[in-house]
Amino acid sequence: MSLTEAQMVFASVHENALNDILTAFFTDRPRYLVYGSPSFVPTTTVAETTMPAIAFPGIPGGIQWRVRLSIPRVDLFKQSAPLPPQLTLAPGEFSASLAVELCLECRQIKIDPKPPRGTEGGDKGDGGGTDGRKDDRHPQSELTCCKLAVFAVGHIEHVLAANGEDAVALAVDAVEIVDIAPDALESLIECLLFMILQAVLADVRLPLRALRAGAFQLVPVVGPLIEDDQIKMRGNV
Amino acid sequence: MPEITAAIDETGANKLLDTAIAQIGTQTKSGTGNLGPFVASYTVQGTLTNGSVDLIPPGTIRIVDLRLDWHIDLNFGIDLSAILPDFCLPQVCIDIPCVGTVCTPKICIDWPTITVPVSFGDFVKTTADFGLLISLSGGKWKVQAVIQGVPNLQFGASSAALLAAIGLAVTPLLLAIPFIGPFLAIAVDTILAAIAVAGVTGFLGPIITPFVSGIMIPIYEQPQLFRVLPAAGPVDPEVDITIDTIAADVAHNGNEDELVLTADISP
Numbered sequence: 001m002s003l004t005e006a007q008m009v010f011a012s013v014h015e016n017a018l019n020d021i022l023t024a025f026f027t028d029r030p031r032y033l034v035y036g037s038p039s040f041v042p043t044t045t046v047a048e049t050t051m052p053a054i055a056f057p058g059i060p061g062g063i064q065w066r067v068r069l070s071i072p073r074v075d076l077f078k079q080s081a082p083l084p085p086q087l088t089l090a091p092g093e094f095s096a097s098l099a100v101e102l103c104l105e106c107r108q109i110k111i112d113p114k115p116p117r118g119t120e121g122g123d124k125g126d127g128g129g130t131d132g133r134k135d136d137r138h139p140q141s142e143l144t145c146c147k148l149a150v151f152a153v154g155h156i157e158h159v160l161a162a163n164g165e166d167a168v169a170l171a172v173d174a175v176e177i178v179d180i181a182p183d184a185l186e187s188l189i190e191c192l193l194f195m196i197l198q199a200v201l202a203d204v205r206l207p208l209r210a211l212r213a214g215a216f217q218l219v220p221v222v223g224p225l226i227e228d229d230q231i232k233m234r235g236n237v
Numbered sequence: 238m239p240e241i242t243a244a245i246d247e248t249g250a251n252k253l254l255d256t257a258i259a260q261i262g263t264q265t266k267s268g269t270g271n272l273g274p275f276v277a278s279y280t281v282q283g284t285l286t287n288g289s290v291d292l293i294p295p296g297t298i299r300i301v302d303l304r305l306d307w308h309i310d311l312n313f314g315i316d317l318s319a320i321l322p323d324f325c326l327p328q329v330c331i332d333i334p335c336v337g338t339v340c341t342p343k344i345c346i347d348w349p350t351i352t353v354p355v356s357f358g359d360f361v362k363t364t365a366d367f368g369l370l371i372s373l374s375g376g377k378w379k380v381q382a383v384i385q386g387v388p389n390l391q392f393g394a395s396s397a398a399l400l401a402a403i404g405l406a407v408t409p410l411l412l413a414i415p416f417i418g419p420f421l422a423i424a425v426d427t428i429l430a431a432i433a434v435a436g437v438t439g440f441l442g443p444i445i446t447p448f449v450s451g452i453m454i455p456i457y458e459q460p461q462l463f464r465v466l467p468a469a470g471p472v473d474p475e476v477d478i479t480i481d482t483i484a485a486d487v488a489h490n491g492n493e494d495e496l497v498l499t500a501d502i503s504p
Contacts, residue, residue, distance in 0.1 A: 011242065016240050025476050213243070213502065214457075214463065215241075216498075
């Protein structure tokens with residue numbers, strides 16, 4: 001079978017090159033891997049993206065949070081990278097593995113700043129209230145993080161880049177995190193990361209021109225599709 | 238396995254080369270050459286048109302009926318005294334009574350040197366084989382089709398036609414010379430015989446062949462630092478990759494001959 005088959009032009013990019021291009025993208029634009037509320041990321045820069053805090057009544061300034069992703073490592077069908085048993089890589093799909101760090105600024109909130117009248121020293125009056133005892137369980141503010149190994153499978157979409165040229169984007173179909181208990185919590189966080197990864201990777205639009213290193217003109221007729229560890233496309237001049 | 242592969246079949250290669258050759262445009266060259274016994278200065282223009290592409294593994298692109306349309310403006314000088322016999326007006330003598338015989342003075346014609354401008358155009362077709370030349374220069378990767386060997390362009394018909402054009406250009410110049418009448422045909426025949434078709438062919442060949450033998454058809458040209466995405470604001474800088482290697486070949490895949498480019502990249 002010829003490379004071009006019924007079309008005039010063929011182009012393919014191997015998963016190694018796709019990972020090189022993704023590395024270049026996230027290295028040149030690292031803000032697509034780091035998102036945080038103002039106490040973590042005061043303003044959007046090349047390195048990080050600022051997001052609103054999670055508003056909640058009684059928490060001044062909202063819940064401060066940060067998400068940091070590592071550069072995804074993509075494997076195109078046929079499978080050559082390990083996946084947890086809950087995920088399978090079907091023909092035409094890709095898998096991705098990455099590390100995710102979730103952080104919260106865990107703060108102690110002063111519920112009643114003024115002690116009631118009549119309570120001094122060690123007396124504990126009927127009015128209850130604070131007795132001046134220090135609570136050592138939580139400091140005033142503490143960074144609490146967890147790191148997760150995340151796996152995903154998905155398909156590619158033919159999209160338009162910001163400058164209007166033909167491009168591909170990675171569309172996530174499922175996410176799996178290994179070893180979180182109970183299962184309901186795992187599902188909750190998987191859902192959270194599923195939405196985050198969909199959004200992050202949808203913003204990574206790789207021009208078809210770049211996937212063929214600028215060789216020839218190609219007006220797509222077939223593809224782009226995933227096959228033999230490559231993204232392939234065929235078309236006309 | 239190469240990281241990036243791009244291939245084009247013969248139909249696509251025809252379209253690619255149509256565009257690439259058209260982009261070469263009209264080329265101009267000036268100089269001097271031997272036109273028979275005469276030295277002619279010339280300006281010649283050449284424009285190439287793609288023919289029919291045949292991809293031949295392992296690395297040849299054959300273009301059948303590659304056409305070169307050429308046009309030449311040339312000038313050459315002819316010293317007529319070198320080709321025409323000396324000519325003196327006959328003396329007339331009369332007898333004058335009581336004076337004697339009186340004759341008119343002897344007047345001889347000094348033939349001038351004339352400059353002959355000739356303008357002529359024609360085309361030539363040839364079949365040429367091209368190989369693939371890959372280079373990295375000035376931070377740019379290039380793949381070009383370069384001709385293999387020097388083509389043997391056939392100028393027979395063009396030479397005869399140009400010789401006739403020279404004859405047509407010379408005639409009115411000669412007619413302007415006093416007393417040329419009896420010698421006109423001799424002058425034109427002598428000039429054309431001195432040049433001859435062989436002389437024209439010997440003149441045209443070296444100055445027109447380089448238009449074909451010297452062509453380098455661009456197949457691929459990209460900077461080594463390849464731009465994936467342009468900058469999209471102050472917080473979204475340009476995204477680049479490095480094209481580390483480029484290879485090009487003509488391969489037989491399945492039932493088709495294809496021009497295949499491959500590349501390896503790094504972030």
